[in-house]
Amino acid sequence: xxxxxxxxxxxxxxxxxxxxxxxxxxxxxxxxxxxxxxxxxxxxxxxxxxxxxxxxxxxxxxxxxxxxxxxxxxxxxxxxxxxxxxxxxxxxxxxxxxxxxxxxxxxxxxxxxxxxxxxxxxxxxxxxxxxxxxxxxxxxxxxxxxxxxxxxxxxxxxxxxxxxxxxxxxxxxxxxxxxxxxxxxxxxxxxxxxxxxxxxxxxxxxxxxxxxxxxxxxxxxxxxxxxxxxxxxxxxxxxxxxxxxxxxxxxxxxxxxxx
Numbered sequence: 001x002x003x004x005x006x007x008x009x010x011x012x013x014x015x016x017x018x019x020x021x022x023x024x025x026x027x028x029x030x031x032x033x034x035x036x037x038x039x040x041x042x043x044x045x046x047x048x049x050x051x052x053x054x055x056x057x058x059x060x061x062x063x064x065x066x067x068x069x070x071x072x073x074x075x076x077x078x079x080x081x082x083x084x085x086x087x088x089x090x091x092x093x094x095x096x097x098x099x100x101x102x103x104x105x106x107x108x109x110x111x112x113x114x115x116x117x118x119x120x121x122x123x124x125x126x127x128x129x130x131x132x133x134x135x136x137x138x139x140x141x142x143x144x145x146x147x148x149x150x151x152x153x154x155x156x157x158x159x160x161x162x163x164x165x166x167x168x169x170x171x172x173x174x175x176x177x178x179x180x181x182x183x184x185x186x187x188x189x190x191x192x193x194x195x196x197x198x199x200x201x202x203x204x205x206x207x208x209x210x211x212x213x214x215x216x217x218x219x220x221x222x223x224x225x226x227x228x229x230x231x232x233x234x235x236x237x238x239x240x241x242x243x244x245x246x247x248x249x250x251x252x253x254x255x256x257x258x259x
Contacts (some may be wrong), residue, residue, distance in 0.1 A: 006114050007037035008088040008170065010106075012097040013079045014043050016216035018054040020099045025058055025066070027103040031137040035110050037089035041097070044080040076186030077181075080167075084176050093170040094192065098213040101168040105208045112206055113170050119201040122169035122193065123208035126150060126162040134188050137212030145225060153190070153232055157197055161205050164193045165228060168208060175201060180245050187228045194235045 010028060014021055025039065039062075041055045055068040069086060071079040078093065092114060095101040105123065113121045124145070128134030135143060146165070153164045167189035175196055183191045199205065235243065 002063040004034050006035050006110065007030075007089040008035055008037045008091040008110065009037055009089040009173075010093045010095065011080060011083040011087070012039060012041045012095065013076055013083075014041055014051050014055055014097050015049045016217065017097045018050050020213065020215045021051065021054050021097040022058070024095075024097050024099060024103045025062075028106060029038050029062070031104065032110060033073050033105045035066070036195050038087070039066045040086060041066065042071050042083050043068060044071045073184060075185045077186065077191075080188055080192075081181050081184075084181065086175065087173065088121050088172055091170050092173055092176045094167045094189075095243065096167070098216055100210060100213050102211070105168075107208060109168075109170050112204055114227055116204055118172075118204040119175055120169055120171050120193075120196055120203045122161070122163070122203060122205050123166060124161070124163035124205050125166060125208060125210040127205070128207050128209065134207065134209040136210065138210065142225075144175070149225065149228060153194070153228075156232060156236055157194060159197060161193070161203065163196075163205070165190045166208075166210075167192065169193070171196070175199075178244050180243060182234075183231055185227065186224060187231045190228050191231050191235065194232060198235060198238075198243060199240060228249060 012021065012024065021041070028036065028039070041056060041058065043052055059068050067100050071083070073079070073081055088191050093104070093106065093109070095103070106137045109121050109123065112118065125135055141211070150162055150164060154161060169192070171192075178196050179199070181188065183193060
């Protein structure tokens, strides 16, 4: 049997998720086993002992397929940046371990990535299967603010994408590896969409559903959402050459210019 040319690395940051982590992994493997190259569970100083124990148990249960690693950089964005460096395979999937990102939708994300040969397949909570927002248990104030953020960012970047801040998306691995990532907190989720857009990535958006977590608590205070505007404006007006990584050995010979 020929090897599957699509091999995804899935990143799962963990703080206080236990049962939801186990359920997420169970669904991922049950529905997408042949498409998964590795699952990286990323933990930090604030990861609860019971969540760490659940992650380590999964490593023992699936040796070689699941790895649990301690992040070096701080906060969620730092955890993702570390995972980007550790990841291997043809594609990389960002999602959560708290079931707010619906693991049953990963199958559709992977199918679209393979069918359309997109650079990124991202999800939207604002255009459900019937075209209406698909939120369950979302704070009304945050709902309105999120809508305003999405409209503002879409206008700034001239895109029809409707959910730029939602970190539930799959990338071709080369896009993750070539971009210079900056944000150490939650605004990295927006950065992972805006920088590829600036660099000409082909992006497909598909519907998903959002349901409030039943385990643990959010680690992104409402006021911190306004920090998203910083990376949005920085990325929009920077020269493209400043958005990518240039290997040290190639720097002296770099002659390419960017519009």
